[in-house]
Amino acid sequence: MRTFTQNNYGIQLKSTHAHEIVAAYFGYSSRAALLADKKCPIGTLKDAELIILNHPMQRIEQRLKTLANLPSGLPSNDILAATIYNTIITNEQLSEKVWADFKEMAIAYAEDRVFHNEKMMKMMGIGGFDQRELDWLIQVDIKTMENDVLMTVTYDYPAKAKKPSRHASVAVTLPRISGNIGYGEPKVLPTIYAGHVSDPDYRLKHGID
Numbered sequence: 001m002r003t004f005t006q007n008n009y010g011i012q013l014k015s016t017h018a019h020e021i022v023a024a025y026f027g028y029s030s031r032a033a034l035l036a037d038k039k040c041p042i043g044t045l046k047d048a049e050l051i052i053l054n055h056p057m058q059r060i061e062q063r064l065k066t067l068a069n070l071p072s073g074l075p076s077n078d079i080l081a082a083t084i085y086n087t088i089i090t091n092e093q094l095s096e097k098v099w100a101d102f103k104e105m106a107i108a109y110a111e112d113r114v115f116h117n118e119k120m121m122k123m124m125g126i127g128g129f130d131q132r133e134l135d136w137l138i139q140v141d142i143k144t145m146e147n148d149v150l151m152t153v154t155y156d157y158p159a160k161a162k163k164p165s166r167h168a169s170v171a172v173t174l175p176r177i178s179g180n181i182g183y184g185e186p187k188v189l190p191t192i193y194a195g196h197v198s199d200p201d202y203r204l205k206h207g208i209d
Contacts, residue, residue: 001013001018001021001022001080001083001084002015002018004083005074005075008075009073009074009075010073011071011073011074012071013071013074014069016031017067017070019031019034020063020067021060021063021064021080022034022084023063024056024059024060024062024063025056025059025060025081025084026042026179026180026181027054027056027059027179027180027181028179028180034179037179040176040177040178040179040182041178041179042178042179042182043178044177044178044182045094045177045178045179045181045182046091046093046094047177047178047182048097048177048178048181048182048183048184049097049177049183049184049185049186050097050099050105050174050182050183050184050186051088051094051097051098051099051181051182051183052098052099052100052101052102052105052174052181052183053085053098053099053100053101053181054100054101054102054181055101056081056084056085056181057077057078057081058077060077060080060081061077064077102140102142102149102151102174103140103142103151105151105172105186106140106142106151106153106170106172107138107140107153109170109172109186109188110153110155110168110170110172110188110190113170113188113190114155114167114168114170114190114192134157134158135157135158135159135160136155136156136157136159136167137155137156137157137158137159137164138153138154138155138156139153139154139156140152140153140154141154146176147175147176148173148174148175148176148183149173149174149176149183150171150172150173150174151171151172151173151174152169152170152171152172153169153170153172154166154168154169154170155167155168155169155170165193166193167192167193168190168191168192168193169190169191169193170188170189170190170191171187171188171189171190171191172186172187172188172189173186173187173189174186
């Protein structure tokens with residue numbers, strides 16, 4: 001961070017400021033909080049199965065507002081975040097693990113589990129239809145706890161109905177491994193509900209094979 005601002009902007013960024021910015025990127029409330037985290041230290045990021053950044057630019061922006069005596073001409077929060085991001089993705093051990101946010105990750109894992117049967121049927125060439133193409137109302141509820149993050153993804157259909165029918169709910173739990181961005185193998189627990197999407201009369205009416 002300090003080398004980047006010096007080489008590209010001619011700014012001498014204090015080490016304390018640089019540490020606070022990096023701590024914010026990793027999801028900590030301060031540099032002191034980062035150093036005090038012995039349970040899930042950021043140094044173990046290489047051991048994480050998933051790295052979820054979850055809007056680090058916003059965290060950096062908020063941290064910059066609390067820091068006194070910042071040098072003038074300091075690049076914007078998105079450029080500072082990109083500097084740290086580039087360090088992560090250039091590491092071969094980390095680059096393939098990165099997700100933008102919890103919502104993106106949760107929907108990807110939930111969709112894979114909910115529509116697994118339809119996907120397998122198509123691959124085997126025995127018909128079926130792709131439920132992912134239907135008019136779903138998808139909602140993601142995210143609860144962050146001390147040791148993990150619980151994301152609940154719900155699929156209701158049709159989205160424009162006054163009372164959409166619940167098709168599925170998927171609970172995705174992520175154990176915290178490193179800082180507030182590195183997580184272990186997710187636990188995915190789907191619940192499939194009986195509803196009009198699977199009703200033969202509904203399928204016939206709407207031309208669903």
